[in-house]
Amino acid sequence: MNDHFADIFTETACPSQDQLLAYVEGKLSPAERHNVELHLQDCDLCSEAVEGLSAIQEKDKIPGWLREAKWNVLKKLRRKNHKRRKQDFYLFIGIVALVIILLAIGLYWAYHFSR
Template sequence: MNEHFADIFTKTACPSQDQLLAYVKGELSAEERHEVELHLQDCDLCSEAVEGLTAISQKDQIPGWLRQAKYNVLQKLRKKTRRRRKSESYLYIAIVTLVVIFLLLAFYWIFHFGTAK
């Protein structure tokens, strides 16, 4: 994964996606389940994620859907970055072109009027 985009999926104090999915499936130990429930009391984002996961009937397909969603987000970010870089490169080309034209005009001016005396 590109380092530039890796930070959008960093670890937080929240349970991982796998832990939340295991919580919804009832696959956690009593201690892990208790820790997740304590977290859910304070975190609206995770609470809503669990609510959404609970509503999905095909829970075994969720990891694949998450991978696909992450892939799609990263592709869109890369595409936007490419467009931005492309427009920045056009700006650099325009600036370099103007500098070269200015230098050519300056040398012409100096040569033409400097040697006329």
């Protein structure tokens, strides 16, 4: 495996959503602001997030929007998982029914040809 991707799921030094929002709103201390700016120079994802947050006029509504977006994603994932489980259940029932039918046919043939 490529060593470049070995730690892809480790936690990064990216600022949290709250820190980025506080940065955009100008609520960070000078030291915290400096640390975020240093990070923004190297992280395109966070830079784009800050750019997007800066474009929003009603910044006080952003936390509510984030909660709503997270909730909607979770609902869709639950619905998708439920649908998948339902399909798996029907597949299982179909396989069990097929096995029972094949066993019944096999037992019938065995009984019929043994006479």
